[in-house]
Amino acid sequence: MYHIPVLLNETVDGLNIKSGGIYVDVTFGGGGHSREILRRLSDDAHLYSFDQDADAEQNIPDGDKRFTFVRSNFRYLKNWMRYYDVEHVDGILADLGVSSHHFDDEERGFSFRFDAPLDMRMNERAGANAADVVNKYDEERLANVFYLYGEMKNSRRLASTIVKARSAKAICTINDLLEVVKPLMPREREKKDLARVFQALRIEVNHEMEALQEMLEAALQVLRPGGRLSVLTYHSLEDRMVKNFIRAGRIDGKVQQDFYGRRLTPWRAINNKVFLPSAQEQTENPRSRSAKLRIAEKL
Template identity: 75%
Template structure:
């Protein structure tokens, strides 16, 4: 049995997720969210000597969790939106299954220097890939009021998005927003005490999604996954908030993010995938108690049609 590396985060719905892949011992699999490596190690434990696993992560910290000396394993330090390019680079023409554990790992929330959480004073960064791209500070200081309001409404589902945006624009006129504390100070007066943690989490979620282009990357990855999967191959996705879950559910049922199903001349639905679990899988009470990150998790599984 392959041992699990310590630290980083505890994998959610580990057995159910990897069971959903329906592992073929000599198959080719992709884990597009390597993180702490928990799901990848479980996949490797079920592969034979000719099986292959390609695991993606754009965060350099994740490289420390790679299993040592396993020729069946390839780590790809890249955003999963580039799945097609990397599979072509490695000469992979088709895969038997793809696993995605979306959202942010507990490692990122607990890293005081990265600015993912309002619990710690830190620079407003929030980049998954710390080597490139704009930061959360860039967003709150450069975007106009209308654009900020749109982010908070779409990605944070905040009803007072316009007031939040106005407060940020007014506050940055005195001095640029560069820290978690400064941002929290500006938005707290607009948040009720009874919902303070939940609403602050939504503000930070909205900025994180914008900084990392998470929704665009997810849609591109899902499209690439359908192209890469061979008939009968499995797509397994763990979601943590309603925006990504809605996209995944629509995609598995219709083949597109909007959920619009096309039909042929005879009225037959033209879809590339068939959901395996029509009822979403969620962690049991024991797992939710042991692993708070799992409380909002939803597991969806689909199979590529021939």
């Protein structure tokens, strides 16, 4: 199991699916959202689903001519649509969270519950891993990673401690890293702070914020007028970027105005207030607890 899809019906409903349309699931994963989209499509429709993780290919639906799997990072959305000679699509879905599959895989290095090599690459064929970040970044760059992507108040102290520790012995495994950083964390916040450290490293290794920005900008070009964008986020950095982009059509969120002071934006927010999972869903699916769903229509 990769994971139980979060807000499954709400996320797919947000696409306002036309049975004969063309849709993109940029985060295929376990295929839960893709299967629900396919269930709502007619024989002449098509779904393109992206995933850079080779493990996701095990979940590809067999023999469905309406389905194309794209083994790539979603940042290349526009390029792949051009490759398949698709000018515009009717809807794009993104579930930005890390799957339970990744957290539960002891060998991938995403979770501090297991000892494993410090990897954290979504695409295991890609370049630098978390060990490279921890051992090769200079102190200032490492501090910036923890501050920007983990929102750690003690980011400079963390970076300094890591740099000193690695001068004596390379930090190659999860346990190596825990041994260095745990003394800096109050016991009552230890799990939360460790989660932030691991989140920061994962975002840096996978260039998640840059990839998200490129995907959103491509979505604006690929979607046809009236097409829908449905995005699930799981931490404040992602959500802020998506919120700004829907609000203003820009990552920085600065709204442009015309001569008469009217707001210029290429989007209409379908839900001004984010959709949140019900208490029951949060109980049944712990992964959903931090989820927020934003839906927008291209004008």
